[in-house]
Amino acid sequence: MMNALLAHRLESVPQTDFQQQRHDEQCSAVVDRGLIVQSSFNTICAIEYMKSHNVAPQVIERVLLNPQQRRKERH
Secondary structure, three states: OHHHHHHHHHHHOOOOHHHHHHHHHHHHHHHHHHHHHHHHOOHHHHHHHHHHOOOOHHHHHHHHHOHHHOOOOOO
């Protein structure tokens, strides 16, 4: 019961910009490695790699199948 209450309280805490940024950076790193997997092996391996790291399906599709829609690197 106590764990459920704690989990509910943690879910209701708003995510800070720092937490969102950290998640975005982690996801970006996974996507970058997925692109390396795609170029080294094949697209199926890259899809499976990104899926195993919880990258959203629409992101996987966009970065692997539509390279012109990738975000520009920050300088």
